[in-house]
Each structure stands twice: as C-alpha cells, then as structure tokens.
Amino acid sequence: xxxxxxxxxxxxxxxxxxxxxxxxxxxxxxxxxxxxxxxxxxxxxxxxxxxxxxxxxxxxxxxxxxxxxxxxxxxxxxxxxxxxxxxxxxxxxxxxxxxxxxxxxxxxxxxxxxxxxxxxxxxxxxxxxxxxxxxxxxxxxxxxxxxxxxxxxxxxxxxxxxxxxxxxxxxxxxxxxxxxxxxxxxxxxxxxxxxxxxxxxxxxxxxxxxxxxxxxxxxxxxxxxxxxxxxxxxxxxxxxxxxxxxxxxxxxxxxxxxxxxxxxxxxxxxxxxxxxxxxxxxxxxxxxxxxxxxxxxxxxxxxxxxxxxxxxxxxxxxxxxxxxxxxxxxxxxxxxxxxxxxxxxxxxxxxxxxxxxxxxxxxxxxxxxxxxxxxxxxxxxxxxxxxxxxxxxxxxxxxxxxxxxxxxxxxxxxxxxxxxxxxxxxxxxxxxxxxxxxxxxxxxxxxxxxxxxxxxxxxxxxxxxxxxxxxxxxxxxxxxxxxxxxx
Amino acid sequence: xxxxxxxxxxxxxxxxxxxxxxxxxxxxxxxxxxxxxxxxxxxxxxxxxxxxxxxxxxxxxxxxxxxxxxxxxxxxxxxxxxxxxxxxxxxxxxxxxxxxxxxxxxxxxxxx
Numbered sequence: 401x402x403x404x405x406x407x408x409x410x411x412x413x414x415x416x417x418x419x420x421x422x423x424x425x426x427x428x429x430x431x432x433x434x435x436x437x438x439x440x441x442x443x444x445x446x447x448x449x450x451x452x453x454x455x456x457x458x459x460x461x462x463x464x465x466x467x468x469x470x471x472x473x474x475x476x477x478x479x480x481x482x483x484x485x486x487x488x489x490x491x492x493x494x495x496x497x498x499x500x501x502x503x504x505x506x507x508x509x510x511x512x513x514x515x516x517x518x519x520x521x522x523x524x525x526x527x528x529x530x531x532x533x534x535x536x537x538x539x540x541x542x543x544x545x546x547x548x549x550x551x552x553x554x555x556x557x558x559x560x561x562x563x564x565x566x567x568x569x570x571x572x573x574x575x576x577x578x579x580x581x582x583x584x585x586x587x588x589x590x591x592x593x594x595x596x597x598x599x600x601x602x603x604x605x606x607x608x609x610x611x612x613x614x615x616x617x618x619x620x621x622x623x624x625x626x627x628x629x630x631x632x633x634x635x636x637x638x639x640x641x642x643x644x645x646x647x648x649x650x651x652x653x654x655x656x657x658x659x660x661x662x663x664x665x666x667x668x669x670x671x672x673x674x675x676x677x678x679x680x681x682x683x684x685x686x687x688x689x690x691x692x693x694x695x696x697x698x699x700x701x702x703x704x705x706x707x708x709x710x711x712x713x714x715x716x717x718x719x720x721x722x723x724x725x726x727x728x729x730x731x732x733x734x735x736x737x738x739x740x741x742x743x744x745x746x747x748x749x750x751x752x753x754x755x756x757x758x759x760x761x762x763x764x765x766x767x768x769x770x771x772x773x774x775x776x777x778x779x780x781x782x783x784x785x786x787x788x789x790x791x792x793x794x795x796x797x798x799x800x801x802x803x804x805x806x807x808x809x810x811x812x813x814x815x816x817x818x819x820x821x822x823x824x825x826x827x828x829x830x831x832x833x834x835x836x837x838x839x840x841x842x843x844x845x846x847x848x849x850x851x852x853x854x855x856x857x858x859x860x861x862x863x864x865x866x867x868x869x870x871x872x873x874x875x876x877x878x879x880x881x882x883x884x885x886x887x
Numbered sequence: 888x889x890x891x892x893x894x895x896x897x898x899x900x901x902x903x904x905x906x907x908x909x910x911x912x913x914x915x916x917x918x919x920x921x922x923x924x925x926x927x928x929x930x931x932x933x934x935x936x937x938x939x940x941x942x943x944x945x946x947x948x949x950x951x952x953x954x955x956x957x958x959x960x961x962x963x964x965x966x967x968x969x970x971x972x973x974x975x976x977x978x979x980x981x982x983x984x985x986x987x988x989x990x991x992x993x994x995x996x997x998x999x
Contacts, residue, residue: 666938668931727932737934774935787934 467562471555474562477697478571484688485574489513489581492685496678496740497585500786503670504872505589506882512584512596519597520577520604528576529569531609533559536619538629540610558618558626560695571692572612579608579641585786586649587862589667590659590869593877595862599852607648607848611640611841622837625814632837633807633814633822633830635704636693638748638800639841646793647845650784655853656862658783660869672732679736683712686743690750703811704750708743711750711762715742718766726774734770741769741791745799749806752814752821757806764802765795800838804831888983888996889957893948894922895968895976900946906963907950914999915950926974945976951983953996 453461494510501509520528527546533556535542545551548569556565580600587596614620615634622639624631632639659667669675690708694701719738720730745765746758753761773790784790807822807830809815820827856862868876875881895903900917907915921942928941952960961978969975988998 663936668933668938723932729932731932733933778935 471562474560474696474698475564475567477701478560478563478567478692478695481688481692482567482571482574484685485571485578485692486517488682488685488689489574489578490517492678492681493578493581494678495674496682496736497588497675497786499671499674499676499678500585500669501588502667502872503882504874506670506874507880508593508873508877509584509588511593511878512591512600513581515593515597516581516600517577519601520580521573523601523604524569524573524576528604528609529572531605532572532576532612533569533617535613535617537613538619538621539614541613541617559616562696568695571695572616575637575641575689576604576608576612579637579645580604582641582645582788582792583649583652585788586653586784587656588785589873590656590785590863591652592861592864593873594860595856598860599856599862602852602856603648603849606852607644607844608640611644611844614840615640615837622840630833630836630840631815632800632833633752633803634748634800634837635751635803635812636690636747638744638796638803639837642744642747642792642796643800643838643841644845646789646791646796647842648849649788650782650793651846651849652853653782653784653789655850658781659785660866662783663781669733676732676736679740683739683743686712686747690743690747694751700751700812703754706755707750707753707758708746710755710758711742711746711765712739713742714759714762715739715745715766715769716762718742718763719770722767722770737773737787737791738766738770741765741795744769744792744795745802747796748800749803752803752807752812754806754808754811757802757808757824761799761802761806765798768798769795797838797842800834800841801831804828804834888951888953888986888999890949890951890981890983891957891960891964892979892981893964893968893976894920894945894978895948895964896970896974897944897946899968899970899975900948902967903948903964906967907948907960910956910959910963912950912952912956912960915948918947918949920945920947924974924977943974951986951999953999 490513494513497509497513498506525548527543529548529551530543530545531541533541534545551565551569553564553566555561555563556568559565560568580603583600583603584591584596614622614628615632616623618626620626621629622632622634624633634640661667686708687705691701691705694704716735716739719741720735723734724730742762742765745761746753749758749761769791772794773787777784777787777790782789803822805823808824809819809821812821813819815821822830853862864873864876893903897919904915904917921944923941923943926943928939928943931938931940948964950960957980964978985994986996986998987994
C-alpha cells in the first residue's frame with residue numbers, strides 16, 4: 401500500500417468513527433490515561449517508631465533510615481539536575497541559536513526549541529519513556545511503561561537504585577527534549593515549522609528511542625553497564641545525543657540545501673549577546689547533564705562535574721588560540737563555540753575520565769571542531785547554518801573515541817572491581833568498542849533521518865518558499881516580529 | 888530658508904549639538920545612519936567566515952534655518968565636528984520652498 405493511499409484510508413476510517421460516535425474516542429483516551437495513572441502510585445514505607453523493639457529491629461529501622469537519607473540526597477540532586485538540563489534547552493539553546501540567526505528568524509528558531517519542550521514531554525509521557533527504558537530488547541524497549549504505568553516513587557533497580565523512578569524518568573525526558581532541538585541549528589532560517597514539528601516527533605521515536613535504548617536501556621546491545629554485546633562507554637550521551645543529532649543535522653542541511661544567497665550574501669549573527677548568554681546557560685546546565693548522569697549525589701557526580709567544567713575551559717582556550725593564530729584575534733563567538741565543543745566532547749567521557757584527561761579532551765575538541773567549522777565546512781560547502789554537525793556531530797565523535805582512550809577504572813570501575821576500562825588502564829580494545837558505538841550511532845542517524853525527511857517532505861513539506869525565506873520565518877511561520885523597537 | 892544636512896562622526900555629535908544650542912538654534916532632526924565616503928570599513932570574522940563591513944555608523948543632523956542664521960550654523964558645525972581625519976563627514980545645503988508649523992498654521996520663517 402502506498403503512503404498516500406494509507407493516509408487516505410486512515411482519514412476515511414477516522415471520519416467514519418467520528419461520525420458514528422465521537423464520544424467513545426475521548427472515553428477511550430481518558431480510560432487509557434487513568435489506567436496508566438493507576439499503576440503510578442506506589443506507597444513509600446511508613447515511618448517507624450524507633451524507641452520500641454529489639455536491637456535487630458532497631459538496626460533494621462536504622463538501615464532503612466540511612467537508605468532513606470541517601471535517597472533523599474540523591475533525589476534532591478537529580479531533581480536539580482533535571483531542571484538544569486531543561487534549562488539547557490530553554491533558554492540556553494534557544495538563546496544560543498537565537499543570537500546566531502538573522503533578526504527576521506529569531507523567534508522561529510526559539511520556537512522550535514520551545515515547541516519540543518512541549519511536544520517531546522507529551523510523547524515521553526505516553527510512550528517515550530517506555531520505548532527507551534522499558535523491556536529488555538537489544539535495540540528497542542517495550543510498552544510496559546506506556547502512559548507511565550508502573551513509574552512511581554519506587555526506584556527502578558536496573559537504572560538507579562536510590563531515586564524514585566519518577567525522578568529518573570523526568571531526568572531522562574530532558575535529554576530527549578534537547579537532542580532534537582540541536583538539529584534545528586542545521587536547518588535554521590529555511591525550515592517550515594509544521595515540517596520541523598512532524599519530523600522531530602518521528603525522529604524521536606525512530607532514531608532517538610532506539611539509540612537511547614541500545615546505549616542506556618536494559619538489554620541494549622551497546623550498554624556498557626548492563627552487559628551489552630559491544631559495551632560503548634557513553635556516560636551522558638555523546639553517541640545518543642550529540643552524534644545522533646549532529647549527523648542528522650548534516651543530513652538535514654544537505655537535504656534542505658543551502659539558504660538562499662548563501663554563501664555570497666553576508667549572514668552574520670544578529671546578536672552575539674544572546675548567544676553569549678545562551679552559551680553560559682549551556683555551560684552551567686551541562687553540570688546537570690553530565691554530573692547528573694551519575695544518577696546519585698556521590699563522588700562520581702563530583703568527578704563528572706569537574707571533568708565537564710575542565711573540558712569546557714580548555715576547549716574554549718584551544719578554539720581561541722586557534723583563532724588568534726589564524727586571524728590575529730580571539731573572538732567572542734569563537735570562545736563560546738569552543739566551550740560548547742568541549743562540553744560536547746566530554747559528555748560521553750565525563751564519568752569515566754580524570755580531570756587531567758578532561759583538559760586534554762577539551763583541547764582536542766576545541767581544535768578539531770574549530771577545524772571542522774572553518775576549514776571542512778568551507779571545503780564541502782554544506783550550509784550547516786549554526787554548525788550543529790561541526791560542533792555536536794564532530795565533537796561527539798571525537799569525544800566518544802577519546803573516552804575509550806582515557807577511561808580509567810580508578811574513576812569508574814564500570815566493568816567490575818579491578819577490571820580495566822579504557823586505554824589508560826591498558827584496555828585499548830575499548831577504543832574499538834567505542835568505534836562500534838560511534839558507527840552504529842552514525843548509521844542509525846544517517847538512515848533514519850533520510851527516510852524520515854522523505855516521508856515528512858511528502859506530508860507537510862520541509863522547506864519554506866523563497867519569498868517566505870526572504871521575508872523571514874518569524875513573520876511567515878509565526879506571524880510575529882522578534883523586535884518591535886518602534887513600538 | 889535653507890536646509891542644512893550635516894553627516895558627522897557619532898563621537899562629535901554632542902559637541903555639535905551644544906554649539907548649535909549656543910547660537911540659538913533649537914530645532915533639529917537627528918538620525919543614526921550608516922555610510923561611507925572614502926573612509927575604508929573593516930573586516931569581521933564569524934566562525935571562519937569573513938564579512939567586509941564598509942557601512943560605518945554616522946549621525947545625520949537636519950535643520951531648516953532662516954537665511955540669517957545659516958552662516959553662523961555652518962561655522963559652528965565645521966568647528967566642532969572636525970577631527971582632521973578622513974571620515975569627518977559632509978554638510979549639504981538646499982533651498983526650502985515653504986515651512987509650516989502644524990500647531991497653529993504659521994508659515995515661512997515664523998514657522999522655524
């Protein structure tokens with residue numbers, strides 16, 4: 401059956417159902433929501449009276465209290481981390497990208513991030529969490545947690561034994577939000593809002609969910625901590641978030657082709673002040689992204705926090721140094737771009753490498769991404785408008801590979817006590833496993849994106865007309881102007 | 888009545904305005920403009936892409952004056968706007984056919 405015929409038939413049957421009885425469909429939806437909600441309420445243990453009972457009873461109660469205290473600390477940190485990661489999308493990424501586009505397209509790029517905050521949240525609640533973290537398949541999860549059934553105050557021991565599964569769920573949601581948002585950087589200034597929204601929803605289901613499950617989900621065959629076949633070390637999402645979005649960004653940029661007038665017409669950022677603020681919010685938010693991926697308030701979180709910060713700093717310096725050598729001056733845009741590149745590269749490595757290797761990873765990322773964005777992009781002439789591929793795709797790739805080099809059991813004995821982790825431990829084969837993970841992420845993103853772009857192009861179309869592009873997306877897609885300074 | 892259009896360096900604007908106030912000229916229209924004569928622009932680089940920016944910010948002052956005040960105004964502007972370097976700007980003069988005060992319909996030099 402062809403897609404147009406399928407769509408026609410679906411529309412026909414929906415019309416029939418609606419005409420026969422509209423109410424039953426809403427009753428069904430309400431029933432599903434209630435069914436899902438009924439599984440969500442788990443009772444926490446009732447407080448015990450410590451003054452009564454035998455010594456062993458008291459010890460049991462004491463043990464429970466200590467566990468509760470640890471959970472309390474972990475949960476507090478994880479809720480804050482979840483908020484920090486959401487902040488990375490809004491306003492972090494929105495401002496960062498917003499400042500880089502021309503004035504007439506400011507609201508459009510911000511709206512894409514914001515819309516994803518809403519869209520992905522709803523999808524996550526309905527099926528997303530379950531697809532990523534349910535089941536135990538090698539490639540994708542299941543539907544056991546659809547409508548968040550079974551997700552409540554009790555921890556899920558497969559993922560995070562000390563925090564409510566609700567916390568884990570909402571923390572992971574923030575990652576699912578920012579990943580598609582990153583792609584919008586490549587299609588900036590020429591993508592339809594309708595096409596973008598539909599594409600992101602499909603991409604989330606068919607590219608992000610499988611990758612997240614393969615690397616982080618129980619049974620996933622790249623999962624390093626749960627015995628995957630090709631354990632890929634990815635602490636906070638170098639492959640799942642950055643490679644997937646970065647490579648998809650490149651495919652989108654090539655599919656949509658260049659912006660009208662690119663590269664002859666000058667298209668400098670309209671407000672680096674906005675980008676600067678966005679970059680700083682990203683840096684701070686990234687502590688939630690990386691250190692929060694420890695899923696507990698412990699020494700590993702501290703280690704990841706430090707590694708994150710150090711990599712951002714050294715990468716900013718590396719990019720600035722490269723610019724100083726090349727142009728005679730270090731620019732603000734270069735410094736903030738460098739910091740972001742460093743943060744991207746340390747993302748897979750944060751909870752596996754020490755502070756000194758973090759500095760090295762940052763320098764490598766700053767220099768490599770600078771080269772990708774200035775030299776390679778000019779050679780191949782693709783219009784990756786805001787360098788989503790140059791920073792996230794490239795930074796994620798080099799970060800994932802360097803993770804295999806610098807990971808140490810002294811930082812995180814992820815394969816078991818005493819077992820070597822990465823190159824610094826002598827286990828150089830890990831770099832090979834990292835490469836497998838990188839290639840699978842690349843492949844999934846490449847193939848998935850091409851297919852989905854074709855589908856969405858047929859349904860809503862992807863690119864605005866030349867006249868709309870000239871007038872600006874704010875006016876044509878959203879009926880607004882970002883700045884009404886004469887008002 | 889003559890119209891004076893003076894395009895000057897933004898940094899000289901405050902001095903020019905005060906000098907004009909001192910000789911009794913209070914009505915003027917000021918716009919921030921961009922332009923260039925023989926003054927070269929500069930190059931900006933964003934993530935490796937070079938942009939030549941040869942439109943430089945200037946201030947444009949427009950005034951319509953009675954003939955009697957024109958020479959004094961020109962002297963004031965020339966003295967305060969000058970830095971001696973390329974980019975100081977230019978002054979243009981044109982004849983004005985009529986001037987009208989909107990509030991009370993006065994015409995001619997009374998409207999200025």
